Amino acid sequence: MNCRVVVEAAVPVYDVETPDEAVRIAISKTGELLNPDLNYVEINMGQRSCPHCGEELEPAFIAADESLVALELEMTVFNVEREEHASRIARKEIGQRLENIPLTVLEVEVVEEDDEDDGDVESDEVESESQSDRDEDDEVLPEFEDLIE
Template sequence: MDCRVVVEAAVPVYDVETPEEAVRIAISKTGQMLNPDLNYVEIETGSRRTPSGEERVPAFVAADEALVALELQMDVFNVDRTEHASRVARKEIGQRLRNIPLKVLDTEILEDDTAGTDEPDASPDDGAVDGNGSTDRDESAGGNG
């Protein structure tokens, strides 16, 4: 089974004046820590809400320091259960984001036909590599691996 896992990260940022600046720096900092090993992890701003449901900026700034909520999305392939996918994603991301708290927000099972929706964009000599560095599954190899 293949799963998409969303992990929330609390990224500290220093010497910033505005929440918008903190978010930009946090995304850049996180991208640098993940690349080149995990360049397939998508980085998005997290969401924060007040108890009444009002939307807030995903960064809290105090004394020129900020804590930014980011959501990191990663596809995990060939796992037995969604819990296994969550552990794999958290471990892979956590190894590169040392001392940054992580929390698994969501794990969803990817359907087989969703993987085929991206193929028309790939050119024939791309070799279509998945997030773990292996090439697309060869259907003649058994399929139910």
């Protein structure tokens, strides 16, 4: 089973004046920490809302030229047994590169695998082509034992 896992990260950013600047710097900083090992992790702005009224808030909270930015990191984990297993793998892989940055799993979604019939047709075609190539080679080249004699 393959799962798509979305993890929320709280990334600290220093010396910023606006929320947009904080988000850009946080995405850049996170990308540097994850690359090249985890270049398949997608980095997006997080969504925050007021716990009391539900109003949408900026993904960055700024105080005294320092900011805490909510980012969503998305990756696909392959060949897992359960959704819980996928979330642990994602947190571990991302957490190893983002030291001292808190992570929370937001979503785990099972990804549907491609139709196996399509893959079988292609592999059958390739296999039949290679078999015909081998048959042609057998006719052109003498047997190994004949060459040795």
